[in-house]
Amino acid sequence: MSLASTDFTITAENSQGTISTTFRLSSTFSQWIDGAFMKASNSDIADYYGNAVAIDGDTLVVGAYLESSNQTTITNGTTASTDNSADSSGAVYVYRRSGEGWVQEAYIKAPNAEAFDFFGYTVAVSGDTIVVGAYLEGSNQTMITNGNTASADNTSPASGAVYVFRRTGTTWRQEAYLKASNAEASDYFGYSLAISGN
Numbered sequence: 001m002s003l004a005s006t007d008f009t010i011t012a013e014n015s016q017g018t019i020s021t022t023f024r025l026s027s028t029f030s031q032w033i034d035g036a037f038m039k040a041s042n043s044d045i046a047d048y049y050g051n052a053v054a055i056d057g058d059t060l061v062v063g064a065y066l067e068s069s070n071q072t073t074i075t076n077g078t079t080a081s082t083d084n085s086a087d088s089s090g091a092v093y094v095y096r097r098s099g100e101g102w103v104q105e106a107y108i109k110a111p112n113a114e115a116f117d118f119f120g121y122t123v124a125v126s127g128d129t130i131v132v133g134a135y136l137e138g139s140n141q142t143m144i145t146n147g148n149t150a151s152a153d154n155t156s157p158a159s160g161a162v163y164v165f166r167r168t169g170t171t172w173r174q175e176a177y178l179k180a181s182n183a184e185a186s187d188y189f190g191y192s193l194a195i196s197g198n
Contacts (some may be wrong), residue, residue, distance in 0.1 A: 003053045006100065014108065017068075024153060031183075032081050038060075038062070038095065038102060040062075040064055040067070040080065040091075040093055040108065041078060041079060041080040041093070041104055042067070042069070042080035042081060042082050042107075044068070044082075045085065045152055046066055047064040047067040047068070048063075048064055048065055048066040048067075048093075049062060049063075049064035049067070049093070049198075050062055050063075050064070050082075051063055051064070051065055051120075051121065052065070052120060052121060052122050052123045053123070054123045054124050054125045054130075055108070055125070056124065056125045056126055056127065057090075057127070058096055058097035058130075059068055059095070059096055059097075059125055059127075059159070059167075060094070060095040060096075060097075060102060060125075061092060061093070061094055061095075061103075061123045061124075061125045061130055062092065062093045062094075062095070062123070062130070063090070063091075063092050063120030063122065063123045063197060064090065064091050064092070064093065064120055065086045065087070065088070065090040065105060065118040065119065065120045065121040066088065066090065066124070067088075067090055067091035067120070068083075068084040068085070068086055068087045068089060069081035069082070069084065069085075069086060069089065069109065069110040069113075070082040070083050070085045070086035070089065070113065071083065071109045071113065072109055072110065072111050072112065072113050073088075073109060073111070074106055074108050074109065074165070074172050074173065075106065075107040075108075075176070076106050076109075076171050076172055077104070077105075077106070078103065078106070079107065079194060080093070080104075080106045080107040081107070081109075086113055086114060087115045087116065088114050088116045088117070088118060089109070089113040089114055089116070089117050089119060089131065090109075090110070090117055090118050090119030090120040090131050090134060091109055091117055091119065091120055091122045092107075092108040092109075092119065092123060092130070093106070093107055093108075094106040094118070094130065094172060096170070102138075104166075105172070106172040108130075108132070108165060108172060110134060110137070110150060110161075110163055111148060111149055111150045111177075112137070112150040112151060112152050113137070113176075114137075114138075114154070115154045116136055117127065117132040117134045117135070117136050117137045117138075117170040118134055118135055118137075119132060119133075119163070120132055120133075120134070121133050121134065121135055121136075121190070121191070122135070122149060122190060122192060122193045123163055124189065124194050124195040124198060125195070126167075126195045126196055126197055128166055128167040128168070128198075129164065129165070129166050129167075129175075129195060130161070130164070130165045130166075130167075130172075131162055131164050131193055132162065132163045132165070133160070133161075133162050133190030133191060133192070133193050134155075134160065134161050134162075134163070134190055135158065135160040135162055135188040135189065135190045135191040136158045136160065136188075137158075137159065137161040137190070138153075138154040138155070138156055138158060138159060138185075139151035139152070139153040139154065139155075139156060139159065139179065139183075140153050140156035140159065140183065141153065141162065141177075141179045141183065142153045142179055142180065142181050142182065142183045143179060144176055144177070144178050144179070145176065145177040146175070146176050147174070147176070147177075148173060148174040148175075149177065149179060150177040150184075150195070151177070151179075154187045156183055157185050157186070158185060158186045158187070158188060159179070159181075159183040159184060159185055159186070159187045159189060160180070160183075160188050160189030160190040160191065161178065161179055161182070161189060162178040162189065162190040162193060163176070163178070163192055163194065164177075164178065167194060
């Protein structure tokens with residue numbers, strides 16, 4: 001569950017993955033109003049869509065850490081890849097409130113997406129910034145890379161990584177790829193995360 005101001009999001013698993021419902025407290029603060037039912041635009045069995053959710057203002061972020069497309073880019077808009085050749089690489093879906101409803105604003109994949117990275121296992125949002133954890137990502141890098149790239153090296157299994165994305169207008173771009181300065185195999189960096197402000 002994720003809570004922000006007068007909104008909260010609940011996820012519930014079923015055989016087709018996970019669905020999210022967002023509720024809003026009425027302006028009189030006397031009752032909760034059912035908000036929206038969401039499902040991934042490329043929904044597939046056992047993607048674990050909704051395992052991680054975060055909401056801030058009019059932005060809702062949903063992780064699906066077992067989503068399996070091999071895409072390595074951000075799709076700004078309402079579509080998502082239906083390819084399933086990178087098992088459990090993971091994905092993140094970004095929604096923006098439009099009036100009383102929600103629309104998908106972006107489908108985000110890691111630029112170094114590979115099988116079993118678990119990108120989207122953890123998500124957080126603050127304003128126009130999203131952070132995403134991929135705790136099984138396996139590069140041996142030990143520094144921060146600013147920009148839209150990430151290491152393709154896999155010699156440090158499950159060292160983990162965190163990705164930072166920023167929105168300008170309605171367009172999302174990767175801003176940074178974070179690795180621990182002492183990254184080692186099985187560190188699980190990104191297993192838990194949070195963000196506040198910019």
